[in-house]
Amino acid sequence: MDKNLEQLKIAGEHMKLEIESRSHNEEFARVVIAVFMARLDPTIEEIEDVKTAVSEAVTNAVIHGYGGGEGTIYIEARTFQQELTLSVRDKGIGIEDVEKAMEPLYTSVPGGERSGMGFSFMEAFMDSIEVISKPGEGTTIHMKKTMGQPPFR
Amino acid sequence: MGMQFEELGYEVVGHTLVVYLPRELDHHSSLSLKQDTEQIMDETYINKIIFDFTNTSFMDSSGIGAVLGRYKRISTVGGRIGVYGVSPRVDRLLRLAGMYKIITMYETKEQALKA
Numbered sequence: 001m002d003k004n005l006e007q008l009k010i011a012g013e014h015m016k017l018e019i020e021s022r023s024h025n026e027e028f029a030r031v032v033i034a035v036f037m038a039r040l041d042p043t044i045e046e047i048e049d050v051k052t053a054v055s056e057a058v059t060n061a062v063i064h065g066y067g068g069g070e071g072t073i074y075i076e077a078r079t080f081q082q083e084l085t086l087s088v089r090d091k092g093i094g095i096e097d098v099e100k101a102m103e104p105l106y107t108s109v110p111g112g113e114r115s116g117m118g119f120s121f122m123e124a125f126m127d128s129i130e131v132i133s134k135p136g137e138g139t140t141i142h143m144k145k146t147m148g149q150p151p152f153r
Numbered sequence: 154m155g156m157q158f159e160e161l162g163y164e165v166v167g168h169t170l171v172v173y174l175p176r177e178l179d180h181h182s183s184l185s186l187k188q189d190t191e192q193i194m195d196e197t198y199i200n201k202i203i204f205d206f207t208n209t210s211f212m213d214s215s216g217i218g219a220v221l222g223r224y225k226r227i228s229t230v231g232g233r234i235g236v237y238g239v240s241p242r243v244d245r246l247l248r249l250a251g252m253y254k255i256i257t258m259y260e261t262k263e264q265a266l267k268a
Contacts, residue, residue: 023181030211048211048242055213059180112225113187115218117250124249 009039012080021062021071021090029075029088030054036077037084042147049125050084050145056118057088057141064108065092065139082147086126089140095133102131160208161186163193166266169201170194174209178216186219191226200232203265207238217250224255233257235265 015036019025030051037050054075061073074089095101101108102123107116122129126143133139161182162173170193175182193199202223209216224234234256239247247253259265 023179023184026179026181027177045242051211052213052246055179055211055215059213059215063180111222113183113218113222115214115221115250117214117217121214121246121249 005039009079010081012078013039014078015076017075017077019058019073019075021066021069021073021092023059023062025073026055026058026062029058029073033075033077033086037079037147040079040082040084040147046145046147050086053122053125053129053143053145054086054088056122057086057143060118060141061088061090061092061139063114064095065090067093084145084147086143086145087140088143089138091138094135094137095131095139096135098131098133161189163189165193165197165199168198169203169266170197170199171203171205171262171266173205173207174216176208176210178209178212178219180213180215183215183219187222190223194226198230200227200230201235202227202232203235203237203259203262205238205262206236206240206243209238209243210240212243212246214250217246217252220252220256228255235259235268237262237265 017032019029033054034047034051037047058073065071071090071092076087078085100106102119104120105116107114122143126145128144130142131139160175164171170190172190204220227234236256237259239258259268
């Protein structure tokens with residue numbers, strides 16, 4: 001790694017992304033984050049873990065937050081040394097009972113098409129996750145992951 | 154973007170439906186997967202679904218949901234679900250979601266069809 005990049009890694013970098021709430025943007029968001037985090041020299045597994053977590057958070061905003069309708073999803077990411085910090089925010093309907101929403105297999109969507117594993121996957125693949133939500137005011141999901149740790153099994 | 158739909162394919166062999174899954178199996182690609190399989194199962198009697206994961210490098214919980222949705226329907230006729238071509242990554246996600254309680258993993262398409 002060149003000296004300039006090494007200094008940036010120590011100082012940290014920051015990015016913001018605003019996307020429309022549409023299902024095809026789920027892939028767009030996770031690919032952007034994968035490219036952004038590449039500067040932390042992550043393993044392939046770490047990239048896949050973060051891509052899955054971003055996909056879950058953005059999908060939550062598309063399906064739950066905005067209910068498949070129009071809206072904007074705000075994504076922010078920061079690197080500091082070996083740590084990646086992420087947030088995915090929507091201004092949708094919010095979550096009434098965050099604890100319940102995070103239970104494995106819980107889904108607010110009827111029809112049997114949702115596995116209810118979204119938050120479980122975010123928890124499994126990131127070091128930490130915090131969900132801040134208020135009905136009518138939207139949802140923000142904060143996540144962190146430090147690269148170079150033994151992988152989750 | 155949008156390439157993923159070209160990779161989603163279907164084949165009916167007797168009463169078995171083989172679903173060739175796309176490179177990225179997420180909420181977006183699962184939408185057409187649901188529509189297509191429902192239509193095929195409305196038109197043809199299907200009692201086994203085999204998912205080919207050979208080309209799938211990315212999957213999230215929406216992919217799990219897509220398999221679960223098909224399981225819910227096929228289990229009403231006593232049908233079964235099999236998978237093959239599973240990468241270590243996809244295997245990890247399927248295990249984490251407890252999917253092997255309801256689906257069977259095979260090494261090849263031939264094995265999955267014979268079983």
